[in-house]
Amino acid sequence: MLDVRKGIRAVLWSAALLLVWSASEARADDAASPRVKLDSGQVQGAVQETVAYFKGIPFAAPPIGNLRWRPPRPVQKWSGLRKAVEYAPDCMQVPFPSDAAPLGVKPAEDCLYLNVWRPANPPHGKLPVFVWIYGGGFVNGGTSPAVYDGSAFARDGVVFVSFNYRLGRFGFFAHPAISAEQPAGPLGNYGLMDQIAALKWIQRNIAAFGGDPANVTICGESAGGISVHYLMISHAARGLFQKAIVQSGAGRPGALAQRRLSGGEGSAEALGVAFASKEGIQGRGAGALRRLRALTAVELSRNLNLASMDDDPTYMGGPVVDGDIVAGDAGQLYAAGKGAGVPLIVGATSMDIGFAFKNAKSIDELLAQVGPNAQKVRNVYNVNDNDDVGADAFRIGGDQMMVEPARYIAQILSARGQPVYEFRFSYVAESMRKESPGAPHASDIPFAFNTVAARYGKDLTERDAAAAKTMHDYWVAFVKSGKPEVAGQPAWPSYDAKSDTIMDFTNNGAVVGADTWKPRLDLVENYSESRQLAATERH
DSSP states (O other), X not given: OHHHHHHHHHHHHHHHHHHHHHHHHHHHHHHHSOEEEOSSOEEEOEEETTEEEEEEEEOSOOOOGGGTTSOOOOOOOOOSEEEOBSOOOOBSOOOOTTOSSOOSSOOBSOOOEEEEEEESSXXXXXXXXXXXXXXXXXXXXXXXXXXXXXXXXXXXXXXXXXXXXXXXXXXXXXXXXXXXXXXXXXXXXXXXXXXXXHHHHHHHHGGGGTEEEEEEEEEEETHHHHHHHHHHHOGGGTTSOSXXXXXXXXXXXXXXXXXXXXXXXXXXXXXXXXXXXXXXXOOSSXXXXXXXXHSOHHHHHTTOSTTTGGGOTTOOOSOOBOXXXXXXXXXXXXXXXXXXXXXXXXXXXXXXXXXTTTTOOSHHHHHHTTGGGHHHHHHHHTOOTTSOHHHHHHHHHHIIIIIHHHHHHHXXXXXXXXXXXXXXXXXOOGGGTTTOSSOBTTTTHHHHHTOHHHHHGGGOOHHHHHHHHHHHHHHHHHHHHSSOOOTTSOOOOOOOTTTTEEEEEETTEEEEEEOTTHHHHHHHHHHHHHHHHHHHHHO
8 A cells, every 4th residue: 555655646746747847848938939919910939049030920911913003901810829930932023143132032922021030038128129121223132131130139139120022013013004993092102102011010019029119210221221211201101210221322312213103105104004015915994904913923023133124114113203102302302301300320332333324335435424524533533544444433323323412311411400420331341352442332231230240151250240240339329329329439420511520431440530532522412413403404
């Protein structure tokens, strides 16, 4: 009998130990798989070291079938627990072979998903929110590239969000049949509508991740930076963010074409009709629209990427002035006192992108395009007859398209009392210095994100890593407080046109001072304003 009682006690003791072990395992599993309740359902993410991440969360209904070329619709709610540990498809596109941020997943038309990174153990209180808008000429890009990982921001106490938005003809398209179907609009700018829908999702849901919906910073590069300008001036985005960062986002009036939604041969609707005709679809009524929506995603995006978009006369090229989402040219509206008066960081890289002079076959042809400024260009840019015309065209074109417009934006917005901080990114990774005399377009992204290990791999050096930490720390400081103030680093003052002081992230560290490029940017400003005046007089 005694042996039986001993056996029973042993069994009970083992069961108790099993329950304790199971409970501890469950707690460990919960910690490794954090759960968040959203307005559409519950999601379960994952933890890597000190960072929790949630990937592939839908923020709108799939824009497919009859929802193609419609504003984003609410996502259908789900029951149960939705796994959110892998990227969903990036938006449909023809990938660009030499993209500095190659996609990590296969693109698809069902693509309206976002991703969130946060500290694994967020402190009490609300954390600032950083929202990333990728570039790619409005035809390429996505959230899956490794250099867009938000872990470094999360480690520094920031909730990081990235989202997809429709591209190419999926995101920017017009046709008289669509206008007739949706007379109340909005029309044409579906990619920008996606961005606004994602920002509204953040307002509704980011607190569940520990984020502060009243402390949101939007940031974009290239087409993403241009998007930030559109969001700054759009009434539909008002109040959805409190700070902004523009990296290589143009901004000077006339630097980018402002196509109208309708009216005239070059309107977005006219290009939509031309595309339909090329696909064998005639007419302007509902039947034509049904056939357009019946085209496959591959057919709709065929041969359209960064390398070919300029060669397709039937593509509208990105956002258009629709009078609703986009009221007009951002630079002109800023000058008229319009737009969100939020703190702003704006800048460009030292060897940025520009296309104004790309067709010049000789130095004489290049200089002929700048008219009476030819000799000044020779002097300021130190142009010689035996130069590589492509290199000179790129330098001058980059200044015209990205570098000087950043200064223009800083001048316009600071003059009305808006806190603005101008930067230039001149740092070149040590492994690239033999082949690159300056910092190319988009090379600043992995430094701002502190994802240089993903970009340079085994070629990464200690100086590269230190440069990334410096720039990243400034971005984090701005996201948290609206001021890019970093202990132990140079003070970065807000922009003032009289001193023309900028932050330059150089090969020798962060340097603050009067812009040494002032003579060349003054020359570009004069040339750009003359061209804009001539264009205005023609119309």
